[in-house]
Amino acid sequence: MRLKRHAQILQSTLKNISARPLLSSQCNRSRYSSSSAAHPEQIAVLGGGISGLASAYFTALEFPQSNITIYEGNKQLGGWIKSKRVQVPGGEVLFEQGPRTLRPAPNSLITAMTIDFLDLRDEVVYTSKDAEAARNRFIYYPDRLTRMPSPRDTPPQLLSAIWGMYSSGLLRGTGNALKEPWKRGRSPNMTDESVGSFISRRLDENIAQNLVSPVIHGIYAGDIWELSVKTLFPTMWHLEGHGTTGSVWKENNIINASPAQTGLRRLLHPYDIEMYRNIRNETMGMPEGFLKELAACSTFSFKEGLSQLSDGLKTWLEKDPHVTIKTSSPVHSFTKATDGSQQVVIDAGEEPNRAKQKYDLVISTLQTKDLTEYVTVMTVNLFYSTQNLIPVKGFGYLIPQSVPFEQNPERALGVIFDSDAIQGQDTAQGTKITVMLGGHWWNGWEDLPTLDEGVELAKSLLRRHLNITEEPVAVNPVLNKDCIPQYTVGYEERLKDFAQRLQKDFGGRLRVVGNQFNGIGVNDCITGAWSLVMGLKGEGWKGRSCGLDRALDERPWVPHPVWKPYESS
Structure with a gap:
């Protein structure tokens, strides 16, 4: 879509690309003639x-x-986008019942273009890449919060994070993972496999269970032993099958070894390359200030939530x-x-x-x-009048499948520290948290927890994991039935x-x-x-x-x- 105020196209190395913009240069429908x-x-x-x-x-x-x-x-x-304002002592808080933030990833440019055209730029709130929510993300294993390394860590912070992972047992299996370059490639008859199987085969089962499964919980609420690696991690899958080495690490090094190239390269499907070019061509001329804000942020949302x-x-x-x-x-x-x-x-x-x-x-x-099954997730928003109830600062934590049952009988997927994750949406002072329950853990259950039971499960989890015993002044449980498709093998x-x-x-x-x-x-x-x-x-x-x-x-x-x-x- 080429907007009127975007008519002045910026000069770039893509200026000779023949891909056509999607929509006409006039966005006002009344300007089209009947002879179109x-x-x-x-x-x-x-x-x-x-x-x-x-x-x-x-x-x-x-x-x-x-x-x-x-x-x-x-x-x-x-x-599934549902933002809800709730009155609490001292003001209002915004509860997100579904997705809550967007990432400035390659596929976000069309979203950014849409925001620009709808004149919502001034309503966007950004989380800086240097914010604690961007730098501090945790995994709960086996009975404690462990901070993950961040690209913006100082050397002491990086060493501290690695030591924390080692002492908690999260790094178990890394020795076997170092052997990946010498492991044989998959059988030519294999057309797909689960994420858990692939990571176990190429790296180590402990890495699959402890480090990959929590990520999959946070994104798909799914089971790594059921979901397709070819769909969720296509680059890794195709690297193993690319060339003759059978090694993901070796093939990645080979495609980046050309002395004439500048910058990193990765394997991509030609369709995606063409689409990226079309997107880049389509979104040229967007306001530079908006693009700079997006480039500098880790995530972004809106003052009134994603529903805006x-x-x-x-x-x-x-x-x-x-x-x-x-x-x-x-x-x-x-x-x-x-x-x-x-x-x-x-x-x-x-x-x-x-x-x-x-x-x-x-x-x-x-x-x-008949194409995919779906999982059901209950989100429980909780707001506490006391500030800084959470013992750490960050975006939140995810829970691996390998965590012992006694540490997660609630069958939670993860916890979001909303007070840190998104700034600029609340007028009340306090602590805001969202607990995510269910997902694949509830597969096959005939009776799902009621909303009241979900609140009790969330409070129980927070008592055990974060030592939060205070009663929330506002709760908002929502059962999102069949909300996330499962891309299984x-x-x-x-x-x-x-x-x-x-x-x-x-x-x-x-x-x-x-x-x-x-x-x-x-x-x-x-x-x-x-x-x-x-x-x-x-x-x-x-x-x-x-x-x-x-x-x-x-x-x-x-x-x-x-x-x-x-x-x-």
Whole structure:
């Protein structure tokens, strides 16, 4: 999307790239003329979470004459992004019930562009790379908090962190890991394996259990012995299969050994390289001050929480006369029309307003249970009137699968020190914490904890781990049912088969996007929506793509310079 105020393109080494920008240089829909290229007259977006809102937003910019209908089964939009203000003694606090921060990673540029266009730049709050929340992250093992090393550590801080890891037992297995360059590569018949299996095979099982599993808990709430390494750690997987050494370490050194190269290189899929170039080309000309703020931060959010982003998209869409938003309108089915029109029939709504409607193009963000399973996570926000109740400063801590049951009978995944993690959202003084419970630990459970039980579990965990015995003055438990897709072993093959079926059944008139296909992060979903709409551009909406072009792209991975999105080219 090229904004009017972005028309002055910055000079860069990418100026000769032939990739076209996604959207026209005019973002005001009223500026488009009726003589523009053919467009789908009726478009449906299924789901009003961040993926659906972003899809509708980018689609509205690309097809200003199209009528767009958003179907959402719940009463409110925003999906898993839920920010809630609560009155407490001395003021207000903001509780995040789902995701709470964004990272300035390569896939965040489209998010940044969207923030800029929605005029939300002044609402962004940043956590500096030098902040304690950025430098101090902990793992609880086996019965204590252990600080992880940070890239910004001084030599004494680094030595202290390493000693803490050694004394707690977290470094058990590193001797075996040093043998990685001499270990044999995988069998050529192996097409995927679990994260736990891969890390154990290449490094050591202790490293998998103690260091990798807590990271996976924090991101996916999943089990390292079930999730796919090919999907979660694709670079490591493809490095092992790249070249002839069979070693991740050796192959990484080989692709970085060219005397003519400048900077680090990594293996990337050609589709991703092309998309990064398109993103860079699309986002040139953004305000330098905003980009500098993003480059200097570890994470960022908004004064009113991440809901400010989804609410901004909602407000923009509501102002567009061509957009209709239908809440409390669950989608019951979508089928290809049988009258030869190539349209898709949507059956949606609650009785007595349930109805069927034909659309020229449908973008679905709905869950597909035959592709992935989902896990349920309960978040418990707690606020205490006393300041500095937490014995350490930092972002929070994660809990490995290897922690003894008696140290984690609550089946928690991790704890976020919200008072440190995000500044500038609360007016009350105190200590704010979020406990994450469940995930894969609850797989197969017939009866999940009630909200009241969740609060007691959270308080019990904090008493044991942090010695917090004070009663909170405010709590906010939320059960996020089936919130995180699990990319289990074989996911990429299942995704490929799924894409082929969609293309065959709908001929390109049904396209999919969302955390089940593009990654579980907010940035992943927004970038996925942008990429999907880029494929609709011009006559692209008439093609056979289902939005999963990368899954069907079988080109081999190739070395490419590491892209630093917020640095000048």
